[in-house]
Structure formats: C-alpha cells, structure tokens
Amino acid sequence: MSHVLLLAKEEWRFWLRSNLALSAAILFLVLLVTTAILTTVRIAEERHAREHHQEKAESTFLAQPDRHPHRMVHYGHYVFRTPSPLAAFDPGLDSVTGQSMFLEGHQQNSATFAVSGASADLGEFAWLTPAVVYQLFAPLLIILLGHGAVVRERESSTLATMLAQGISGVTVLYGKALALFAAILLMLVPLLVSGGAAVGRGETVLAAILMVAVYFLYLSIWGLLALFLSVLSARRATALATLTALWLALTLLLPSLAVSNAARFLPIAGQIETGLVMLSDLRKLGDGHNVNDPAFDRLRRDLLKQYGVETVEELPVNLRGVVAEYSESRLTDKLNEYADRRMAMEQKQAALLARHGWLSPLLATADASRAIAATDLNNHQRFLKEAEALRFDFVQGLNRLHASKLAYIDDIKRSSDQQAEKRTRVSGENWKLLKDFRFKPDDVGTRAGNAWPSVLALLVWFAVLSIASVRAAGRIRL
Template identity: 40%
Template structure:
C-alpha cells in the first residue's frame, strides 16, 4: 500500500472514532437525502398545480359567451410560470418571485403569489434544498472533521516521526487531502445521483445538470483544500478550528448578506407606486384616445383617413374604434417595455455589485453558477415576464383587431349587434413558455466558474507553500 493511501486509511480510522465527525457526516447525509426527496416532491406538486390552473383558466377563457371584443380585453387572462426541472435542486429566486401573471389591456401587471409570501416563516428564512445543504452545511462538517488533520499530528509529535521514517511531506498532505475528499464525496454522492435522475427522467438539460454537479464538486474541493491548508499552517488544532469557523461564518453567512444589503442601498429600486406614477404621467403626455380633439389622435385620424382614401371615419373599411384601440395599446405597451427594461437593468446592476464580493466570498460565485444552471436566476424570471408581456400584447391586439374587423362603427357599443361569436376566443389565449437555451445559462455561469477555479488555484498554491514549510520546520 502506498504511503498516501495508508495515511488516508489511518485518517478514516481515526475519524470513525470521532463522534462529532461521524454525527456531523451522518446528519449532512440525511439532510441531503431528505432535501432531495422533499424538493423533488414539492416541485412536482407545484408543477402539477400550475398546469392544472393553467388548463382551468384557458378553458374559462374559451368558454366565455358572445361578447364585445373590448370587454374580453378587460376580462383578461392568467398565465402561470412553469417550473424548470432543475429547480428541485436549487430553487433560486423562485420562492421570492411571483409565478402568476394577470394579462389585461392597457396595463402590465407584475407577477404575484410568491411562495414565500403565502407560506410560513420557515420558508421565508430558507428552503431546505440540496443546494442549501451543500452550500452552507457540508463545508461546516468538513471543517469539524478536517481542522485537526495536520495540526493534531504536529501537537502529538507523530508528524516528525512520519518524516523520520522517510515519508515525504507531500505524501502526508496528499493522504490527508484524500481522506477529507472521501468525506466530501458522502454528501456529494446523493446530489450527483439526483442530478443524473433529473437529467434522465425529466426534460432537464443534461449539460446543465453536469454544470451543477461540477460546480458543487468544485465548491467542496475548495473547502477540502482550505481546511487542510489551515491545518498545515497553524500549530494547534484549536486555532485551526477557530480560524476555519471564522472563515465559514464570514464568507458563507455574513458577507453574502452584507453584499446584498450594500447593493440594495447603493442602487435602490423604485417602488411599484413610483413606477406606476411615472408611467401614468407619460401616458397622459402621449395622448387621450377618448378625446376627439387630442392632438396625437387627431393626427392619427387624419393619417388613417389618408391611408384609406376617405374623408370620414364612417367610410373606413374597418371599425375606427378598433383601430384607435390598437394604436393606444401599441403606445402603452412600448412604454411598459421601456420601464420594465429599465427596472431589470437596475436589478442587474445590483447583481453586478454583489458579484464584486465574490473574490472575498466564493459562495456568491457558486450561487450565481447554481441558479443560472438550474434556471432559477433573475434572467429566467425576466424571460418569463417578457414572454408573458409579448403574449399579453398579442392577445390584446388580436381582440382589438376583431373589434376593427368584425364590428362596424355604427353598431359598436350602440346595439345588441356589438357582440361577436364565442368561437373567436378559441386558441387565442394559449401561452407557451420557451426556456432559455443551455448556452445562455453557460454564458452566465462562466464568470462564476472562473472565480471558483481561481480560488482553487490560490488554495492549491497556499497548500504547496505550507507543505514546503512542513519540511523546513521539521529539519
């Protein structure tokens, strides 16, 4: 047996006698397994519920009686955000963002009914997901299990004995790394199996599942290297434990929170009320379609009459009220898109401000990579809202077009002839969400992966220096 493997075997034997290490490892393994089953079951239940609700509102829309098309515009419709299959691994921002959009004319609504607002305080504190266990709890177990690996040998005097027997310092360090890496595989193994199952049994991208697996493997590799490195540099196991716990508390718990608070204070977002007031002011400046003397719509009327070569709106081949409704919706929708894009640009600026702390707290980079691969980041949420807005605009304009083409100006809202058949509502409100391609998620995850790799290289260099220092001190 090679010295490296022998040292690792002896370390595993020692850890089996350490009740704290065994209990911590068993607990994190149990939490990983429970979180996987719980998150998968919750995701399936939520996906089934949203699909059922979507089917109900689609049938309700199509079952509407004969109506005026513009009444259908205000009657509105609901669309529900489908869940990404990998959201069972990392829920990301899904629990805090809404999943239901109400689509209606002349207004762009925000997504409502987030899980955090409708659930208990426990969910608002944090969901038990595989991502949470691996990001927060697994490193803590590695710290308790590995903080004394080299410091203990130095305190007991066995390190000098190993060197005197001809074992090289690099072999000692490699054996300790192998032992701690074996412990890190314990919580990683069920996560790997869960991701493999998601890739095979669901429409999830196998490539993105592999990215998630690689990201969390790299994350725990950082803690394996860092724990052994600190244990190699410090002379006492107690000092190594305190130092590693301080790093965990600051880097995993404190800095991410401070980074988010600082970004929110540095680049505050306008409230919904402020945005609505700004939009209302611009809408008033655009023009009032109900005022025949409004300058903009007077120009629009003249342009429309010239386009069709007539002198009166009554002589138009289309219902003029429907044309006005289409023009008004076009103007307001452009305004909605502009403000929505500005809001998302501010949120992206906040994320970039948080990313500046990633070199100090690599867990921020891991979260970026994890949410991007799982399809639960801000970009995925934005995609849903933008696709929902495009669908809303197409739906409203289709109804306005029905008003322009199926009704005349004389009968529009002046008699019982202002209704059209219910058959026109069929297949009009169907919403098909298109998830982002895998390459987009990979592009978003690449900077985060680079930060993790740089940390890995830095820790490897520090451990190499510590290994050389062991040889020099023991001479």
C-alpha cells in the same frame, strides 16, 4: 501514490472511529435528505399545480361565449412559469420573484405567486433547500473533518513519526486531501441523486453534471482552506477558530454586505415611486377608450385621408378598434421602456452581486447554481418578457378584431341599442387567437455561459488555495 492512498485510508479510519465526525456526518445527511425530500415534493406539487392552472386558464379563455372583443381584453388571461427540473435542488429566485402573471389590456402586471400555499405553507423554512444546505452547512462538516487533518498529527507528535518514515510534507497533504475529497464526493451523492431525478424530469445530463461539478469545486475550496490552515496552525483550536471565523465571514457577513452594496450603489426605484412617474407619462399618451381624446386627432385625420372619406362613420374600419390598437402599441412601448430600464438595473445589481464571488465562494456558487438550475434572474426576466409578448399579441389580436369585424356605428350605440349590442359580439371561435404559453428554461449552453464568470471565480479560488497549501506543506514544521 501508495503512500497517498495509505494516508487517505488512515484518515478515513480515524473519522470512522471518531464519534464526533460520524455524528456530524449523520446529522448532515439527515438534514440534507430531509430538505431534499421536502423541496422535491414542494416543487413537484408547484409544477403540477402550475401546469394544471395554465391549462385551465387557457381552456377558460377559449370557452368564453361570443362577446365584444374589448371585454376579452379586460377579461385577461393568466400565465404560469413551471419550475425547471433542477429547481427541486435550487429553487433560486423562484421563491421571491413570483411565477404567475395576470395579462390584460393597457397594463403590465407584476409576477405574483401562483399557488397560495407555494411559499406560505412551508412558512419561514421554505428557504432551507438542498442548495442552501450545501452552500451553508456542508462547509461546516468539511471544517469539522479537515481542520485537524495535519495539526492533529502535529499536536500528538505523530507528524514527526510520519515524516520520519521518509515521506514529505506534500505527500502528507496529498493523502489528507484525497481523504477529504473522497468525503466531499460522498457528500455529493444526494446531489447526484437529485440531478438524476431532474434528468428523469427532462433536464439535460450536462446540466446535472455541471451542477455537481460546481458544488464539488465549492466544497473542495472549503476542503483546501481547512487543510491549508491545518498545515499552518500550531494548535487544533486555532485552526478551528480561524476556520469558523472564515465560515461566518464568507457565508454570512460577505453575502449580506454584497446585497447591501448592490442596493446602495445601484439602487432601483420602488414600485410606487416608479408607478407615479409612469402614470404621468402614460396619461400623455391619451385614453385609448376615448376616440375623441386629442392624442388621437392626428390618427383620425390620417385615417380619413387614407380612406378618402369625410366622417369616421364612413371608414371601412372601426375607429374605436383602430384607436385601441394604436393606443395599446404606444402604451406598450412606454411600459416596455420602463420595464427594460428596471430589468437593466436588476441585471447590473445581479452582476455586482456575482462579482463579490471573487471574495466569497458562496456567492459565486449560489450564482452559478441558480444559472445552471435556470432559476436565476435571466430566466425570470425572460419569463416576464415572454409573458408580455403574449399579452401584447392577444390584446392586439382582439383590437384588430374590434377594428375589422365591428361597425363603428354599432359600437357607439351598443349601450343603448340591444340589437347593436348583439351585433358587436364576435364569435367565441375568435378567442383561439390566444397562443399557448409554456415557459422553457434557457438551453444548457446559455445557462453554462451565464454561470461561467462565477465558475471562473471558483476555479481561481481553487487554484490559489491549492498552490498555497502545497507550498505550506513543502515547508511543513513539527
């Protein structure tokens, strides 16, 4: 062990006396800290803005005056998805999925961007988050530090001097690995700080630890790759060129290929294309605003029979409200059918993308990171489902008010009779049927479960490279 420590300390002394390694480390640190500050500030502002908008939307809805319940159905309501505490480190899909939604009767709107400046104000650089810096740029620093660890000694013949002192190639590898892993731990300090800050904002300690562990595993894989090639290469330039090519392939080419594969093999129909088909399906369900639509003939007959009356005017409930409730229910079932189909395809695409993590550690890490930060597809889809549940709940609540509180006769006369119109207004107190909406990220157990397949891929990468490196070092040659 003392030899391993000695070798590691010497490697560190070499780095500290090497201008290139020091400059690169400082550059990386500046990039990381700058990105961390910018992203943290941006996410904190978005979080604050969305919480504020959510409260404002709710109070505005509740403050609406007495009016016809169906006007409130169309008045609608906004919901906002507040970013999870770890989104300051990895905003994940948040920047592309949208985090607010307008809820109204008869339709499911898409999520849009909550704050106009949320993405636009940072322009094209919004993609540069701390997670991306770790995923894309940290491996470059590791390559710079690690590629020469053994081959440098071989080129300068100090490897012979070292081995001639009676240490094995494996001991040399362990020493260099210890030095590199210590450097990796140091590189993770900004992530530790970010994780600590997230805990301060309500994140669980376990989630923060898991995030650090995933990135330690990822960067260690790059460390092992650098060491493995350093042990095998005869020339430093060869090791550096090979590692650079691998970096390009594993962090840029393969992820692009994976996205392209997911889109090619599991295509999702575009919104306009789906919208046209859906519209045709929805038309078959009838117009909920028109009680005379043939689609509701059976409902009318059943109601008359149920209450034992001859005309709709004699019904103890407002047929318009009943039709609206019935129509909304059928329409929502159909809309949910389309939404579920789309979500299932999105899940399949995401799973295919994650499976590419067996080929590219970056993809596995990005997938696990998003899952742990609760900024992944699962959380986005749950937001959509919870928003939809809220929409359906308050729209049907208003429809039931319509059916139970308003007389049918007043309802049909309200556009021509001012008194009837007044009688069709219900008290604003009724708007309290709107439930509070506060989106909560998945619990840490669920997030860990979502991240597990990708973490497993990273563990396999780590194990295979460890074994390969030790075997290569065991047969080390001058």
